[in-house]
Amino acid sequence: MMTALSSVAFGxxxxxxxxxxxxxxxxxxxxxxxxxxxxxxxxMLIAEGMHLRTGDxxxxxxxxxxxKVFAILFAVGAASGTIISFELGLLWPRFMAFAGxxxxxxxxxxxxxxxxxxxxxxxxLYGWDRLPARLHWLxxxxxxxxxxxxxxxxxxxxAWMNVPRGFQIVHGQVRHVNVLAAMFNPAWAxxxxxxxxGAYLATTFGVAAVYAVGMLRGRRDSYHRxxxxxxxxxxxxxxxxxxxxxxxxxxTVAQHQPATLAAIEGVTHTExxxxxxxxxxxxxxxxxxxxxVKVPNLLSLLAYDRPNAPVRGLDTFPKADRTPLAWATRxxxxxxxxxxxxxxxxxxxxxxxxxRNGPGPEDRLTLIALAGAGPLAFLANxxxxxxxxxxxxxxxxxxxxxxSSAITTAPGLGATFTGxxxxxxxxxxxxxxxxxxxxxxxxxxxxxxxxxxA
Amino acid sequence: MSLPALIAIGLxxxxxxxxxxxxxxxxxxxxxxxxxxxxxQRTALARTIGPLWEANHVWLIFSITILFSAFxxxxxxxxxxxLAPFTLAVMAIVVRGVAxxxxxxxxxxxxxxxKLLGRAFGAGSVAAPLLFGAxxxxxxxxxxxxxxxATVSSLPWTGLFAGIVGxxxxxxxxxxxxxxxxxxxxxxxxxTLADRFRRRGLQTGAALLALSLLALLTAAWKAPALWHRxxxxxxxxxxxxxxxxxxxxxALARRHYQLARGATMLAAGAIVWGWLxxxxxRLIGTQLTIHTAAATHAALTAIAIAVAAVLIAVLPAFYLxxxxxxxxxxxxxx
Numbered sequence: 073m074m075t076a077l078s079s080v081a082f083g084x085x086x087x088x089x090x091x092x093x094x095x096x097x098x099x100x101x102x103x104x105x106x107x108x109x110x111x112x113x114x115x116m117l118i119a120e121g122m123h124l125r126t127g128d129x130x131x132x133x134x135x136x137x138x139x140k141v142f143a144i145l146f147a148v149g150a151a152s153g154t155i156i157s158f159e160l161g162l163l164w165p166r167f168m169a170f171a172g173x174x175x176x177x178x179x180x181x182x183x184x185x186x187x188x189x190x191x192x193x194x195x196x197l198y199g200w201d202r203l204p205a206r207l208h209w210l211x212x213x214x215x216x217x218x219x220x221x222x223x224x225x226x227x228x229x230x231a232w233m234n235v236p237r238g239f240q241i242v243h244g245q246v247r248h249v250n251v252l253a254a255m256f257n258p259a260w261a262x263x264x265x266x267x268x269x270g271a272y273l274a275t276t277f278g279v280a281a282v283y284a285v286g287m288l289r290g291r292r293d294s295y296h297r298x299x300x301x302x303x304x305x306x307x308x309x310x311x312x313x314x315x316x317x318x319x320x321x322x323x324t325v326a327q328h329q330p331a332t333l334a335a336i337e338g339v340t341h342t343e344x345x346x347x348x349x350x351x352x353x354x355x356x357x358x359x360x361x362x363x364x365v366k367v368p369n370l371l372s373l374l375a376y377d378r379p380n381a382p383v384r385g386l387d388t389f390p391k392a393d394r395t396p397l398a399w400a401t402r403x404x405x406x407x408x409x410x411x412x413x414x415x416x417x418x419x420x421x422x423x424x425x426x427x428r429n430g431p432g433p434e435d436r437l438t439l440i441a442l443a444g445a446g447p448l449a450f451l452a453n454x455x456x457x458x459x460x461x462x463x464x465x466x467x468x469x470x471x472x473x474x475x476s477s478a479i480t481t482a483p484g485l486g487a488t489f490t491g492x493x494x495x496x497x498x499x500x501x502x503x504x505x506x507x508x509x510x511x512x513x514x515x516x517x518x519x520x521x522x523x524x525x526a
Numbered sequence: 527m528s529l530p531a532l533i534a535i536g537l538x539x540x541x542x543x544x545x546x547x548x549x550x551x552x553x554x555x556x557x558x559x560x561x562x563x564x565x566x567q568r569t570a571l572a573r574t575i576g577p578l579w580e581a582n583h584v585w586l587i588f589s590i591t592i593l594f595s596a597f598x599x600x601x602x603x604x605x606x607x608x609l610a611p612f613t614l615a616v617m618a619i620v621v622r623g624v625a626x627x628x629x630x631x632x633x634x635x636x637x638x639x640x641k642l643l644g645r646a647f648g649a650g651s652v653a654a655p656l657l658f659g660a661x662x663x664x665x666x667x668x669x670x671x672x673x674x675x676a677t678v679s680s681l682p683w684t685g686l687f688a689g690i691v692g693x694x695x696x697x698x699x700x701x702x703x704x705x706x707x708x709x710x711x712x713x714x715x716x717x718t719l720a721d722r723f724r725r726r727g728l729q730t731g732a733a734l735l736a737l738s739l740l741a742l743l744t745a746a747w748k749a750p751a752l753w754h755r756x757x758x759x760x761x762x763x764x765x766x767x768x769x770x771x772x773x774x775x776x777a778l779a780r781r782h783y784q785l786a787r788g789a790t791m792l793a794a795g796a797i798v799w800g801w802l803x804x805x806x807x808r809l810i811g812t813q814l815t816i817h818t819a820a821a822t823h824a825a826l827t828a829i830a831i832a833v834a835a836v837l838i839a840v841l842p843a844f845y846l847x848x849x850x851x852x853x854x855x856x857x858x859x860x
Contacts, residue, residue, distance in 0.1 A: 147627030150580055151620040157590045158616045161605025168594050169602035173821025176595020177828050183588040184836035190584050191843040194577035195850060202850070214843075249821070251828040482609040482678045495617055499624060505639075506628040 088476055090485035091163045094492050096461070098156055100454055101496050105149030107453050110223050110268060111275020112142045113216035118302055120209045130295050134302075136200065138279075140510040143197050148503050150190070155492070163485070167468050167478035170246060174239050175229045177251040182225035189218035220268050227267045230460060231259035235328040236469045258328055262321040263460075269314045270456060274449040276307040277415060281446020282511075284439040297431055300442070304422055304432065311416045318412065319374065325463075326375035326383075329470055332463040334386040335398040336405045337371055338364075346371040346383035353402055395465040404458040411452040418445055529830060530820040533596045534806070536833045537589060542798045544585035546702065546791050549695075551579040553703025555622055555651020556696060557726060558644060568644070570719055572626075574707050577851045581844065583623070588836070595829045600809035600819030607676050607810065608661055611683045615657035622650025652696055659695025660688035662801055663741075669808040670752040676811040687744045687752075694737040698794055701730035705774060705790045709783040710852075724778055727786065731775040734793070738768060755804040763803060767796030 116138045123131035160168050192214040199208050232238075238254030240247050280303035283296040326333045333339070338352045338361060348371040352364030369379040376383075386394055395401055418441055426432040468475040479485075554571040561567040575582075594601040605612075625646035664683035668676040682688055704727035711720035742764070746753040756764060774789035807815040820826060 144627055147580065148624055150583065151623045154583070154587060154619060155616050157587050158605075158612055161590070161594060161601050162609050162612055163605075165602035165605040168605065169599045172594035172598030172601055173596075173825040176591065176598075176821070176825060177832055179591040180588075180595055180829060180832040180836060183584065183591045184832075184839055186587060187581065187584045187836070187840040188843055190581040191840070191847045194581055194847050198577040198851065247822065249825045251825055480606050480609065482606045484609060488609070488613050491613070491617065495620065499620070502624065502628060 087483075087485055088479050090489040091479045092475070094485065094489040095159055095163055097489075097493055097496055098152065098159055099457065099461075101499070102149065102152040102156055103454060103457055104450060105145050105152060106223065107271040107274050107450065108142075108145050108278070109149045110219045110271035111278075112138055112145065113212060113219055114272065114306075115275060115279060115302065116142065117209070117212045117216055118306075119298075120212065122302070124205060124209055130298055133295065134299055137511060139197060139200070141507055143193075144503065144506045144510070146193055148499060150186075152499075153186075162482075162488075163480055164468070164478045165480050167473060170473055170478075171233075171469065173246060174236075174249055174251065174254045175232050178225040178228045178255050182222050185218040185221040185225060188214050189222065192218070220271075223268050223271060224264045227264040228255050228257075228260045231263040232257050233469050234263070234332070234460065234464055235259040235324070236472050241472070259321075259324045262317060262324045266314070266317045266321050266456070269310055269317060270453045273307060273310045273314055273415065274453050276303040276310065277442075277449035278446040279303045280307070281443045284442035284446075287434060288436070288439050288443065292434065297434075301432065304419060304442075307415070308419045308423055311412070311419050315412060315416055318409070323375060329464070330384045331386065331389045331394060332401075332470070333375065334384060334389070335395050335401040335463050336459060337375075337383070338398075338402045339371070339383050339385050340387055341385040342382060342388055343385065344372070344382040345369045345380040346375075348374065351406065353399055353406070392466065393471075395463060397462040397465055401459055401462040404455040404462060408452045408455040408459060411448045411455070415445060415449060415452075418442070528817070529823065529826045530596065530816040531807075533592065533826060533830055533833065534816045536830070536837075537592045537596070538799060538802050540585050540589040540592060541802075542795050544582070544589060545698075545798045546794045547582035548579070548585060549655065549699040549794060550702040550706045551575045551582055552622075552651045552655050552696075553699035553701065553730075554707070555626070555647050556700040557703050557707075557723075559648025559652065562641075562644070564722075566719060567722065570707055570711060570716075570723070571703070572629075574703075574710055575626075578847065579623075579626070581847060583619075586619075592829065592833060596821055596826055597809055597814075597816060597819040598821055600814045600816070603676065603810050603814050603819075604665070607678055607681045608665075608683075609678070611657045611661045611664075615654050615661070618650040618653035618657065620650075622647050622654065625650065651699070655695040655699045656692040658692075660684070660692035662695075663688040663691035665810050666801055666805045667749045667752050669805040669810055669812065670749070670755050671812070675813055685748070687741070687748045690737060690741045690744050694734070694741050694797075697730055697734040697737050698797065701727065701734045701774070702790050702794060704730050705778070705783070705787040708778070709787045712783045713852075720783070724781070724783070727778045728775065731771060731778060731790075735768070735771045735775065738771060738797075752804060756800065759806075760800045760803040763796045763800035767793050767800060770796060 116135050119131050119138065120135035122128070123135060192211055195203075195211045196208070196215055199211060203211065232254050235257045236254070237257040238250040238252070242248075280300050283299040283303075286296045287300075322333075322336075325336065337346075338349045339346060340361070345368070347366035347368045349361070350365040350367065352361035352366075371383055372381040373379045375381070386398060422432050422438065422442075425438075432438075464470050466474055466476065468478045554575045558568055558571050561571070590601075593604075625643040629640055629643035629647060660683050664681045664685065665676075667682055667685075667687060668680060704723050708720050708723040708727055711717075711723060742753075742756070745756060770789045770793035774786045774793060777783070777786035777789055807817060809816060809819055821829070
């Protein structure tokens with residue numbers, strides 16, 4: 073451990089590993105804020121809309137509290153997004169020289185969406201007392217739409233890295249570029265939908281978790297109950313949808329990224345009528361898997377709609393074209409699907425036990441489950457992104473451009489990696505501090521507004 | 527006009543918008559650093575940029591996306607050579623932005639955390655324009671010489687000329703902020719506070735003028751190839767920039783605050799375009815130009831349409847934002 077730390081500190085980690093480490097740290101940090109940036113505006117709109125409809129001040133208190141938290145998260149998310157837009161050029165200049173002219177369009181459009189979002193964030197956050205109530209509510213719509221659009225555009229670029237289309241390489245030069253074919257590659261629909269739904273799902277369970285913790289600490293009032301109800305209502309719709317979209321995305325991978333599918337599903341040798349591995353992790357350096365339960369023929373059926381369809385094993389790909397992180401890809405995939413399934417079950421459990429027109433279950437076990445589900449839902453998003461990135465290796469553009477050919481030739485990545493890692497640790501600490509400061513306790517509402525049931 | 531040139535002009539416009547608008551935000555941080563004794567000045571600064579700075583900042587992201595979409599190999603070369611200064615600059619941007627958004631809740635209260643956040647906001651606001659200015663100067667220098675492609679070690683971003691241009695950028699940002707805040711406070715009928723920012727505007731304007739002249743002298747002495755470009759193709763912009771700076775000082779002295787603000791914006795635009803013209807059509811080094819580094823024609827067409835569409839969609843939204851927050855609200859609770 074100490075040697076690992078000191079080698080990071082002194083830049084002895086390989087150039088490529090340092091670059092990948094820095095990009096990975098940056099993206100996983102940003103993803104957390106991006107997810108909340110997509111999800112929270114929708115929650116704010118619902119709460120503020122409920123206030124306009126019912127006049128209940130608790131809804132307004134919720135919307136205002138969320139908007140204060142959102143103000144901080146948006147600032148950190150915009151900042152970490154700026155880091156990434158720089159890192160594309162600073163860490164991966166050769167990748168950008170190749171890809172910039174092909175996938176520039178979705179990035180430019182993302183720029184537009186971010187513009188619209190930032191403008192209306194200014195209006196919404198500073199407009200609570202300046203705009204008439206209905207107009208203020210309406211000014212939140214562009215935020216929710218533009219943040220989802222941003223996620224959409226960025227993920228089309230990631231989908232292109234997985235299933236590259238819309239260009240030809242002639243004598244080592246990029247030619248015959250069709251930017252629309254690149255953006256609307258075969259993976260765009262499933263990958264973007266999976267990401268946007270994932271963002272909503274993580275936000276809803278994240279919000280529910282915060283208020284479940286509040287209830288566990290004894291704050292069982294209508295403020296907390298409304299927050300949990302609105303979150304889990306959304307989750308009840310989104311969680312099953314997400315499972316279905318995840319299945320469709322799996323088919324996209326099966327069709328266009330066979331090496332990735334083999335890594336994701338843990339298929340070492342080619343099988344016809346392949347079974348679905350429910351567990352099964354291949355330890356590095358071992359040929360067999362551990363902790364596996366196999367459901368016969370299910371993988372062939374899910375991926376290719378035929379129970380006896382052959383599924384290509386990882387060992388049929390040249391060693392240089394297989395992901396060196398097959399075990400991590402598999403682990404991340406199991407984690408994501410496991411958590412997703414758990415979230416569907418938890419949401420079912422909650423709504424089946426809810427009394428008609430009454431409150432949902434508020435026993436200790438349910439609240440603890442909700443409190444745990446929030447962080448896990450965020451973890452599922454991070455894992456899903458790892459599946460996309462690890463599963464594509466050794467390629468940065470699947471089958472076309474290797475990650476090792478993309479890294480910068482400039483020296484000093486050990487130092488920048490160390491610097492950014494320290495920066496992210498500091499940012500995480502001040503963000504937690506800042507969010508806690510604006511969000512601790514039930515806000516000062518008139519006693520009549522909060523119905524306490526404790 | 528060729529497609530790459532058209533997009534390069536669009537890029538220049540985006541960079542100008544960033545320099546003027548985000549420059550004023552950086553300037554607010556710089557002035558904040560020197561107002562620790564005056565809570566009402568800090569509050570005035572925070573309220574001027576509060577609702578606007580996030581949107582202003584997007585011009586940077588937008589410029590980067592135009593650059594890598596339209597000129598991918600130029601972007602790659604710039605990214606490689608500028609790794610060190612841009613890493614530091616983006617860290618500064620992040621620190622100042624987060625510090626500001628965390629502090630903005632209570633700009634009047636001087637708790638220990640607010641002081642610390644204020645200092646981080648100020649330090650980042652100085653460092654970012656310093657590094658951007660120095661980087662631009664260094665890129666202009668290597669692009670005007672005759673040495674071929676630029677390398678990491680050949681970029682003189684820590685040289686004398688780059689340092690002076692960095693300081694020039696800091697002074698420009700501070701002057702933008704001073705004139706913006708003065709004119710806003712004047713319209714909000716807060717003459718005492720406006721007068722204090724007027725005095726600071728006179729100081730920052732004098733610094734800007736002095737550093738502009740010093741930068742030109744240093745260019746003539748240390749970077750003759752660049753000086754040649756500056757004194758020929760970019761000469762009109764140099765003259766406009768210097769005259770606009772003098773005009774802003776005169777207008778501040780005569781209390782024409784709107785004029786002072788306009789003149790400072792003009793000076794900022796002239797400085798940005800003076801730089802761009804001085805190194806055009808080169809992006810970096812002598813070989814990568816907007817023509818040799820351009821993406822394929824189909825990609826350029828798509829980018830040109832996208833950029834135009836973005837501006838059509840975004841400019842009205844910006845207008846709305848600025849109109850809405852042009853005047854301080856009677857009650858600014860959050």
